[in-house]
Amino acid sequence: MDTLLEVAVTADVSLEREFEARLADSSRLAFRVALGVLHNAADAEDVAQEAFVKAYQNFGRLRDRERFRAWLSRTAWRLAIDRLRSAGRREQRELRAADFPRPSSVEDAAAAREFQERLNQAIDELPEKLRQVLILAAIEGNDMRETAELLGIREGTVRSRLFAARKRLAAKLRGIVT
């Protein structure tokens, strides 16, 4: 079948510029949301990149541009969850030393690695609503209000979900930290 190389040039240059600005503003958010789900920097970068492509495709149709960060974080979350659920991904996942702070000694390193693995496992087992709040609230710069805006829920809901998530994690990790 004959194909023509069509150059998709967005007629609205201002729209393109606006997207560029938001790209610079939100690139870390997408990456970190994906990292919170996948626990793997390389995978998180792939997912964030995919999320930006989707965002680019739909940016013109986004009614409320101020909600771009919320929309992007939801897209990155959904893509990361999809990737996590893909066959064999969970088994292949491994923690990379470069992704986490380096411990001071070998014992500390082993303990930190074990704790991190158990923590990741416990986070993965949380219900999605609790997990979303926990991760978004842990991303630097996100307070309760910001987390509530990103998720489109009330601040009080964020607070109660965060409390529930912490309690569940603490119940699972009690005994590791002495």
Next chain:
Amino acid sequence: MDCERYQEWIEDAAAEVPAAARHPELKAHVAACPRCRAAFEREQSLVVAIDGSLRATLAAEPSPGFAAGVRAGLFKERVRPRSWLAGWAPVAAGVLAASLLVAAWVGRRQKAEGRKHSAHVASAVTRTNPAPRSGRRQRQVEVRNQKPGVTRGRTQGRLLVAANRRRRSAAGPGLEVLVPKRQAAAVMQLYNSVWVSDRELAAVVARGPEAASELAPISSRLAPISSGSSGLAPKPLEIKPLETPPLDAELQPLSAPDDAMDRSDR
């Protein structure tokens, strides 16, 4: 000291946002009980470790090539080879869907027209003649191609044309009415006059003895209609003098009881 009852409070207080022992009672107990204070501190340190670990993980920066990768992905999206058909696919799908809708609509309309025509063809002309020996006997003028049950109803016993109220329905195939020979001309004349004047046959016939005199003025209206001004092609009307016995002589009066007909239908 009953420390067990404070255990859950301690866990809640450690996980609270922001972590603090809100309950004055718990606060007082933790201050007074070294064991519970240690438990509270342990629980708090666990929550702090969880938060700290999570924050440290999520503070990671993407690799230096990340931004370039994102831009490369966007560039691929901007410059993307597309099949020339791809642009027309939605249009073609829309045209196809519209065609299907139109075809379905036309089909339904034709079906509905067919149903209306059937109803017209099935116009029931019934008459009731007095039977000398067996009381009332229904003699039904038979109409071919009619739906079963159309001729039934409470109006039986009257000469009627049930569905012949639309001139356009006369454009369909002809109506075949079987009537006694001696009454054929009268029925035909009545039918045509009703068709032309858009009046109900029953209304004409039910007038009784005056029906015959009604026919002349009705048939006189044929001239302008048959001249083509209405755009319709009425059936040819044969105007003949009523040689047959007067139709009204055999008609039952309007007040004739219907229950005899109803019984014969059952």
